[in-house]
Amino acid sequence: MRVRDLYLSGIGVYLPEEIQSAGSAVAKGLLPANEVEARGVKGAMVAGEMSPPEMALSAARDALKNGGVSPDELAALLYTSVWHQGPEGWGPQYYLQHFLVGDDLLAVEVKHGCNGTFSGIELAVGILRAEPDRRAALVTASDNFGTPLFQRWDAGAQNGVMGDGASAVVLTKDSGFAQLLSICTASYSNLEIADRAGEPLFPPGITEGRVLDYKTRHAAFGKQIVNADIGAEMLVAHEQRSKDCLNKALAEADVTAADIKRVIIHNVAKGDAEAYLGVLGFPLEQSTWEFGSTIGHVGASDHMISLHHLLTTGQLSPGDHVLLAGMSPGVTYKAAVVRIADVPSWSRSLTD
Template sequence: MRTPETFLSGVGVYLPDTVSIEQAVAEGRYPAGLVQLHGLAGAAVAGDTPAPEMALRAATLALARAAHPPTELDLLIYASSWHQGPDGWLPQYYLQHHLTGDGPLSLDLHGCNGIFIGFELAASYLAAQPDRHAALLVAADNFGTPLFNRWQGGGASYVVGDAGSAVVLTTTPGFARLHAVNTVTISDAEELQRAGEALFPPGATVGRTVDFVARGEVFQKQLTESGDLATLARIGGELLDLSHRTLAECGLTIGDISRIASMNCARPVTDHLMASLGRTLADSTFDWGRTVGHLGASDQIAALDHLVATGRLRPGDHVLMLGVGPGVIVSCAVVEIVDIPDWPAATHG
């Protein structure tokens, strides 16, 4: 989907202090034998800071950088991958209470690709009426809860970090332009995140520990026994096809991309993705992502913030954002840097 006249006017990130992989190994939380092979260096750990509070801090920074009054927003979208607070309560209204007031329509999205879905919804919503000009997209997760092991819950592919991130989308020029965003669903693989578990009662209501590794192993066994080995392969194939299709919509090829921001994964996973695209690990954000972990729905926006803050982008550069989430869904967005902003420093720790 092309997103004409849609700009990123401000980005904000709240990233807590990190715990090193060496400390996790010493505490018996991460296998020592995987450190060198997978290249992961640590994870951002928020302690008891609630995810909605991290979202609020990131959103406040993004709005300040955009020089946009929080009370003049038309849309607020909150994306998350993990529990946000008390059952029966929705986190987007926390931001309305403490930041934006009652004006904007507020939505809650779930999954690691929430920001991509937010891009699609926000761009369409702003384009629908000429008097709509700004949307705030936020993402936040604190995975430090008893039912999840951040160091091994994702298996060998990643460790999980905590963060809040936010981006202000506007119809007036900003520091970057959102050229296009697309998402494809591979519904045949929806069981990947649930295999071996009953749909009811939900695991969180009975205190069942989340183990994506065990679920994935059950799903893989089911596919092997049925002879349907193509389902998992489709995920990677759809992501590559979607990437090239989205680039073509923008009149670009993969060679025109300056940086690729994907999910913060282990070196072999990122290496394979980059090679599939005809690029190298140096073109990715792995060197940064390995230090903070997979940040739920915040990976790509936090990576963009890092690239801008460290001077690794210049006007005219294009960033390809890629995401994979439960569904299974794969997403892609193309962002062009228009200007390098002079922003207040981000908040870390």
């Protein structure tokens, strides 16, 4: 999707103070010692008893404040997450409505895995364009993985480790610190089985007290494709769709790979990050992986947390182009390009 008429005006993040180190995880038997160096992960943020909606509320308040947008200017609240948010049969977006944005707007939960923020932004583009008087939309993401049925250090999600936290971004039709140039989606549904192999579709495992275990599912899927002799074919198609999504985002932004200053990807294991960036044609050093390795894979919040980090540590300047890219179960592929229009005052105050 080609975009020129919308801006990112504010970002807010909630980053827990506690960071559990890889060393402490090994000592507690949560992570095999021989995998620490291979994965490259250094730590994971841990939110303790802080609920995801409470973290999202904090991030949303900061995003609105930083963007100079009041809650009554919002046309939509899009709340995305990866893991469970609170009582079953209840929606976390209503918590933010109750305590922050009010009732006179569309408020929905977007379930699209760790690509949820991308999807929320993409939906917000259409929502804001639909009516001329709609001025702003809020996209939030939040997760706390510290629950009994989740293995933070060994769930098998791209061999990384899951960190807790939240992010929020405000999109406006008015000027902002970054102009959204493009946002694109691709998918390869033949691979949906990779994340459910060996598990029944019903009843859901969580209702029977089964721990989420991608490693076992992926192993079962690996046996299936070996037996069917289609592994190489699927890998080629998988990589091609990822490239196609990236190339489309660059083309619709009217830039080339050489114009990209920094690349933001999901906070995954080092080998997976290098392989993914290699397919896209970027070195690891150009990405935010080093920062991400210290906080963990924060569900759908990785990209906004990393963009916030780049801004508040003085790593971006006006005119810089930033590529945001990722994939999640489905398989869905996402890519977006933003151009930094100004270094916002809220980020400068954090570096002073």
